[in-house]
Amino acid sequence: MAHTIREIAAALGAEAAGDLSLVVSRAAEPRAAGPDALALAMDPKYAGGLAEGQAQAALLWAGADWQGLGLKAAIFAPRGRLAMAGLTVLMDAGPEIAAGVHPMTVIHPEAVIGEGAAIGPFVTIGRGARIGAGARIASHVSIAEGARIGAQALLCQGVRIGARVTIGDRFIAQPGAVVGSDGFSFVTPEKSGVEEIRETLGERSEIRAQSWTRIHSLGAVTIGDDVELGANVCIDRGTIRDTVIGSGSKLDNLVHIGHNVQIGRDCLLCGQVGIAGSARIGDRVVLAGQCGVNDNIFVGDDVIAGGATKIFTNAPAGRVLLGYPAVKMESHVEIQKALRRLPRLAARVAEIEKAVTARLPEAE
Template sequence: MSDPQFFPLATSLSFGEVAAISGAALPEGTDAARMITGAAALEAAGPSDLAYMDNPKYTDALAATGAGLCLVSSRFAMRVPTGTTALVSNAPYHAFALVLARFFPTALKPGSMFGSQGVAPGAFVHATAVLEAGVTVDPGAVIGPGAEIGAGTVVGSHAVIGPQVRIGRDCAIGSGSTLQSTLIGNRVIIHPGVRIGQDGFGFAMSPKGHMKVPQIGRVIIQDDVEIGANTCIDRGASRDTVIGEGTKIDNLVQIGHNVVIGRHCVIVSQVGIAGSSTLEDFVVLGGQVGLAGHLTIGMGAQVAAQSGVAGDVPRGARYGGYPAQPALSWARESALLKSLVAKRGKTSDRSDV
């Protein structure tokens, strides 16, 4: 069986070019013309590969690497083995990402599964839809009436773009995703299976039953947002659901109606955000965090994984636990509980004698 190369190398780079891209300086005496033809993990890298390291956990792997060139922070530079050139950077991971993007540009966002531009046979584009030049629509995709899609956008197979949806330029709409009641900016990446713009969970509850409340808002997704596979974003009830510029959302996230998420937030997998909550800019939510409705998470706040947030979180705060509380209080409470359990165990052991 052949071993396919899913992301072909776009170019090779000299040591000097890698240094220029990463913003680092080559050590004195290094051959700047020596070529790098790939990238690999520390333990798998060979003499023509670029690697990186910025985590003490991988110190042993760094010491044993066979990479030709390795991006490292200054504190690990002395651990780079003979035969590997250390390229010192203040942010090795960020620098590695810059170089990797030059090597493998097709891995940056989903592209056409069929490798050709235009509307493929088997796709359906309504006569009133407007597609700019350079839009790609893969087989099985459906573009509804009045939809507008900007140049350079790729719509994956079996994606459904609903009536009047607006999608900007250079976006990627993953296979099997559905978009309705949605306005999308430029350079947005939506991975396969995402659901955007469906009803919010709104019911007027009573002892006689629960009456559905019409959800008449939209979803607004600003530029440079990325949304992971099988995430769901409900449209607003009476105001718009908004995802701010540059925000990155992982797989399997649920965002309820009327939620407003600021710029450059990071939301990790399996987070659930109940309706009408607001996340200000640069908020980070760890995996499986749950937010109650009508909360405000202040700018730059971070919430640890698996925390349950029942109240507002101040700007810049670090919270964790269930219910979530300031991280220092959470750590002290956990330590105290552990100590009490240990003491109780010792008392029980003595009483059994």
């Protein structure tokens, strides 16, 4: 998509200088930028790449000497990554989905499709489902009976929306996301080994045969506005009550949300995060890649957990966590320092033991 420098600056609410009628059709890193590209050099450390590329215009840091950099035009971004967010919205057309409903789509006669929706081929929409105005649904998506999806949604290829799921406006789901699968919930006729070791913290009276009986999921999933799901996200529906994802929350690829989980507003869950059943997550929580949250615990508002952190107990609001099991960040740093010193400490202890032993009188 081609835009003038003037159009881009207006869309970003940013200042610009030079030939504002100059047209660019793509964004590029400075070294790889051709004459048709807007070079992204929002920090002085990227300035050198401009001389190696062929860009005529660039997105620069505030106060940059754009003429000294050999450019014909420039846009100034006081906060670079925020400017990138606006630029990518402007330049990303998204998946190509023709207007209207593709003839190779199957829509139940009792489903309701909002005005201006675009629905690709091989989509199935079940009885009583409601699709909001302006929704864009790519090929091979399935939307089960009774599901509700708000306005301006984007469902990429192969997304699965289960029965009775309710989703707000401006929802985005990347390929393969599944919302509303059955929860992983099973019970044994007698007390299971898992229940026993939870009570005894590891002691087992006996090991015996046991079989698992399935608990069906009667609840659904409720998702707020402006939620985004990455590729192959899986969200289980609740056993009785709904699993809930709060407005503004963003889930990365391969995140798994167990049954009955409650997630607050504006949370950020990075790749391979797993949250076990009935856990509650507060607002604005950030869980880095491969974090795990135990079942039936609460993680307070504004908690930030570093990569691969495993949270087994309630976490108070505002806490920064690291490690397995999770501890305060400063405690984790001290623990790691101590671990690195252990080999030297062990060697010193061995020397002391040897010296002490040498001084002991021989036994008669």
